[in-house]
Amino acid sequence: MFLGIDLGGTNIKVGCLDSQLALIYKISQATNADMGPDVVVDKICETVDMLLSENGLTMDIIEGVGLGAPGPAKIEEGIVISAPNLPQFKNIPIRRIIHERLAKPTVFENDANAACWGEYVAGAGKGVRDMMFFTLGTGIGGGIISNGELIHGFSDNAAELGHMIIHRDGRPCACGQQGCVEAYASAGATAKRATEAVEAGAKSSLKKKLKENGEITCKDVFGHYAAGDRLATKIAEGTSSALGLLCVNLLHITGPQRIVFAGGMIAAGDILLERIRHHFRQHIWPLKEEPLEICFATLGGDAGIIGTAALALHEYERNL
Amino acid sequence: MFLGIDLGGTNIKVGCLDSQLALIYKISQATNADMGPDVVVDKICETVDMLLSENGLTMDIIEGVGLGAPGPAKIEEGIVISAPNLPQFKNIPIRRIIHERLAKPTVFENDANAACWGEYVAGAGKGVRDMMFFTLGTGIGGGIISNGELIHGFSDNAAELGHMIIHRDGRPCACGQQGCVEAYASAGATAKRATEAVEAGAKSSLKKKLKENGEITCKDVFGHYAAGDRLATKIAEGTSSALGLLCVNLLHITGPQRIVFAGGMIAAGDILLERIRHHFRQHIWPLKEEPLEICFATLGGDAGIIGTAALALHEYERNL
Numbered sequence: 001m002f003l004g005i006d007l008g009g010t011n012i013k014v015g016c017l018d019s020q021l022a023l024i025y026k027i028s029q030a031t032n033a034d035m036g037p038d039v040v041v042d043k044i045c046e047t048v049d050m051l052l053s054e055n056g057l058t059m060d061i062i063e064g065v066g067l068g069a070p071g072p073a074k075i076e077e078g079i080v081i082s083a084p085n086l087p088q089f090k091n092i093p094i095r096r097i098i099h100e101r102l103a104k105p106t107v108f109e110n111d112a113n114a115a116c117w118g119e120y121v122a123g124a125g126k127g128v129r130d131m132m133f134f135t136l137g138t139g140i141g142g143g144i145i146s147n148g149e150l151i152h153g154f155s156d157n158a159a160e161l162g163h164m165i166i167h168r169d170g171r172p173c174a175c176g177q178q179g180c181v182e183a184y185a186s187a188g189a190t191a192k193r194a195t196e197a198v199e200a201g202a203k204s205s206l207k208k209k210l211k212e213n214g215e216i217t218c219k220d221v222f223g224h225y226a227a228g229d230r231l232a233t234k235i236a237e238g239t240s241s242a243l244g245l246l247c248v249n250l251l252h253i254t255g256p257q258r259i260v261f262a263g264g265m266i267a268a269g270d271i272l273l274e275r276i277r278h279h280f281r282q283h284i285w286p287l288k289e290e291p292l293e294i295c296f297a298t299l300g301g302d303a304g305i306i307g308t309a310a311l312a313l314h315e316y317e318r319n320l
Numbered sequence: 321m322f323l324g325i326d327l328g329g330t331n332i333k334v335g336c337l338d339s340q341l342a343l344i345y346k347i348s349q350a351t352n353a354d355m356g357p358d359v360v361v362d363k364i365c366e367t368v369d370m371l372l373s374e375n376g377l378t379m380d381i382i383e384g385v386g387l388g389a390p391g392p393a394k395i396e397e398g399i400v401i402s403a404p405n406l407p408q409f410k411n412i413p414i415r416r417i418i419h420e421r422l423a424k425p426t427v428f429e430n431d432a433n434a435a436c437w438g439e440y441v442a443g444a445g446k447g448v449r450d451m452m453f454f455t456l457g458t459g460i461g462g463g464i465i466s467n468g469e470l471i472h473g474f475s476d477n478a479a480e481l482g483h484m485i486i487h488r489d490g491r492p493c494a495c496g497q498q499g500c501v502e503a504y505a506s507a508g509a510t511a512k513r514a515t516e517a518v519e520a521g522a523k524s525s526l527k528k529k530l531k532e533n534g535e536i537t538c539k540d541v542f543g544h545y546a547a548g549d550r551l552a553t554k555i556a557e558g559t560s561s562a563l564g565l566l567c568v569n570l571l572h573i574t575g576p577q578r579i580v581f582a583g584g585m586i587a588a589g590d591i592l593l594e595r596i597r598h599h600f601r602q603h604i605w606p607l608k609e610e611p612l613e614i615c616f617a618t619l620g621g622d623a624g625i626i627g628t629a630a631l632a633l634h635e636y637e638r639n640l
Contacts, residue, residue, distance in 0.1 A: 151466050
């Protein structure tokens with residue numbers, strides 16, 4: 001069996017996979033990120049122990065461990081350089097630490113890549129060799145599988161797919177650039193664009209939401225879009241059109257067979273998926289046929305633990 | 321030794337490399353593309369024979385052959401699906417044909433990827449594992465090396481880097497899309513944007529060029545830019561800024577260590593390179609340091625024959 005550890009700013013999730021990539025057991029506990037790396041490491045080990053003992057297992061049956069964490073990081077060394085959601089993690093060699101504590105071969109991957117790998121081996125990416133993966137949440141994260149392997153790039157910074165500039169000198173992005181796709185099409189940006197428009201006086205059924213709840217969420221936007229509100233339609237179309245354009249550009253770069261969208265925003269459902277596909281078709285090279293499947297992720301919140309455990313299995317098989 | 325064959329619409333170039341990737345002999349002949357595949361294949365074999373006999377060699381010392389041709393193509397099968405510059409090539413299994421004629425292991429690659437591989441192993445890409453490559457000519461072609469291998473993508477259509485959309489609903493591109501980087505920053509588009517502006521009445525020293533020569537070339541634009549002409553400056557800045565933005569986006573996707581520009585337009589020299597670097601720095605994520613080297617190719621017109629021969633060597637070593 002293989003353990004997958006998904007270290008997030010809020011929760012530590014641990015899963016146990018068999019060699020067929022079936023998720024047998026899983027558990028989740030609060031990270032206590034603000035208490036610093038030592039406490040978080042203890043918490044990880046405690047969560048692993050809890051998962052094993054609750055299910056009558058011991059470490060003896062574990063062949064390898066996969067660990068995912070937010071970045072930027074040095075992937076091969078398994079060092080978290082810094083992470084906004086893990087504030088005291090500065091150059092923490094988390095892979096080595098966990099390897100020493102659990103005494104099992106341990107591989108490290110950044111969280112978005114780990115979730116991408118999970119979908120690739122056991123979710124919406126099954127059966128393809130070339131895939132791109134997006135998480136649509138507060139920001140936009142990504143992962144790229146090319147010819148069956150994750151792309152890391154020279155500085156382990158590849159697949160920062162939310163920070164492709166699609167509008168030169170456009171909306172400011174949290175990263176400091178202008179016009180990033182994240183500044184238009186993340187759940188956060190979708191909510192923000194709607195809020196700005198309502199506050200600027202646009203007529204919309206969303207106005208009531210803002211008054212009642214003090215905020216407009218991305219979910220509100222897609223709900224009111226489905227109900228036919230004109231502003232919500234404009235905002236949601238802006239989001240899906242930016243994502244469709246992104247698909248066009250990425251098809252011309254690494255040539256994926258399938259693009260998989262994940263994250264909270266996909267709760268918007270078929271209406272979002274259909275519009276992304278529509279805008280993709282509107283923008284793509286019309287002079288030749290380019291097959292591309294655009295779909296939603298299927299593993300939900302388990303993608304990270306499945307992906308990290310599967311990476312541990314991948315490494316194990318590589319070393320056989 | 322290894323033979324590299326660079327089949328273009330105008331010329332067939334053949335080169336002979338030793339196992340240290342030194343280009344020992346080369347030769348070039350007219351393709352006679354309009355006479356169809358049979359004649360072109362004969363011409364290729366004749367050119368190979370000529371290279372060998374002129375230098376007192378025989379096929380015995382050739383361990384493998386690399387063949388590059390314009391696409392779209394099926395890379396592994398070595399089939400040219402169609403090629404604007406080779407008008408009668410429709411689903412021609414050129415790799416198999418050349419393999420049978422020359423009786424040597426033969427690998428196939430599309431021309432831009434082959435030139436990319438040439439620069440990677442023996443030119444401006446030496447010493448890196450992650451590189452992107454652009455040819456700036458009439459259009460913009462590209463190649464991507466990730467972790468030491470070319471990226472082909474699912475349909476062998478990866479690295480169509482000129483067709484990234486940088487301006488939504490922007491200038492029409494020959495591919496049928498709108499707002500492609502090729503529609504702004506190729507040599508062809510640079511000349512065209514300048515011509516359009518002059519014809520629309522813009523004041524410029526380029527006006528005389530248009531009158532005298534009946535056209536404005538990309539070379540003219542960069543020449544008049546260097547001399548301080550205002551319109552030429554605006555056009556050239558538009559070109560280099562689109563290329564700088566492209567570098568930003570690609571850094572966030574496959575994370576190259578080095579981006580190499582090739583093709584006729586790099587004759588514009590340091591002024592172009594400096595401006596691309598400038599616009600890259602203007603647009604890049606300012607919140608973290610991201611090292612990226614931007615430079616010009618060094619192999620000129622030999623990149624294709626060096627790249628194809630080097631791919632034959634790469635395949636030979638893989639099979640050892």
